[in-house]
Amino acid sequence: MTALLIDGDIVAFKAATVSEHPVHWGGDLWTLHSYTSEAYAYAADMVELLHEKSGCTNAWVFFSGKNNFRKNVDPKYKANRIGKRKPICLGPLRERMEETMRCVSFDGLEADDLLGIYGSALPHKTVIWSIDKDLRQIAGLHLIDDEVVEISPETADRNFWMQVLVGDTADNYKGCVGVGPVKAEKILMKKDGLTPWEKVLAAYEKAGQTFDDALTNARLAFILRKNQRDTLWEPPIQ
Numbered sequence: 001m002t003a004l005l006i007d008g009d010i011v012a013f014k015a016a017t018v019s020e021h022p023v024h025w026g027g028d029l030w031t032l033h034s035y036t037s038e039a040y041a042y043a044a045d046m047v048e049l050l051h052e053k054s055g056c057t058n059a060w061v062f063f064s065g066k067n068n069f070r071k072n073v074d075p076k077y078k079a080n081r082i083g084k085r086k087p088i089c090l091g092p093l094r095e096r097m098e099e100t101m102r103c104v105s106f107d108g109l110e111a112d113d114l115l116g117i118y119g120s121a122l123p124h125k126t127v128i129w130s131i132d133k134d135l136r137q138i139a140g141l142h143l144i145d146d147e148v149v150e151i152s153p154e155t156a157d158r159n160f161w162m163q164v165l166v167g168d169t170a171d172n173y174k175g176c177v178g179v180g181p182v183k184a185e186k187i188l189m190k191k192d193g194l195t196p197w198e199k200v201l202a203a204y205e206k207a208g209q210t211f212d213d214a215l216t217n218a219r220l221a222f223i224l225r226k227n228q229r230d231t232l233w234e235p236p237i238q
Contacts, residue, residue: 002055019038020033034089035089044101056127062118064111064112073220117224163175177209
């Protein structure tokens with residue numbers, strides 16, 4: 001028996017967005033309307049399609065809870081989204097999905113973290129789906145481009161360190177100044193006898209940043225795993 005773990009934040013946002021319709025009433029009057037029923041039908045079809053493509057026996061939908069713990073790590077986390085309009089029926093749509101689907105959410109945790117926790121607990125009995133590449137740091141089975149693929153522990157670790165170096169502009173943390181994906185790959189692949197964390201620290205120091213800068217970015221980038229719900233990422237013991 002396998003379970004498909006779905007990023008519900010993405011499903012709900014997309015469904016609510018495509019279900020918005022502008023209406024021109026004449027002159028300069030325009031309004032925007034949305035039917036929760038239409039958005040729900042889109043979301044339900046999307047969940048069913050993902051379920052079929054995964055080949056799993058059941059599907060669970062994960063939503064972010066309130067009071068994101070990363071905002072305690074850095075108040076600027078996702079601050080770039082403040083004031084941006086959300087789809088009209090996003091709230092009611094999520095409520096309906098939670099009433100009718102197998103849904104999970106916990107206060108303080110993002111959907112990403114729940115996917116990481118549940119996925120890492122049963123890596124060969126779960127399949128993770130999310131378009132967010134942050135989840136690629138979780139070893140195990142993933143539904144990517146309509147195919148179930150396995151991400152090895154080595155690849156998952158490298159993806160995490162890449163994220164620490166590059167940052168994530170969508171979530172408003174910048175990573176190491178001047179380091180993009182190509183440069184980050186070179187830093188991590190260089191055979192210099194250093195551990196990945198030591199490579200990261202050296203890159204941050206070279207960019208004029210501090211240990212705390214590197215630690216903060218790592219804690220923001222790290223997706224929680226099993227038994228880590230109430231802990232922050234810590235550097236590996238040398």
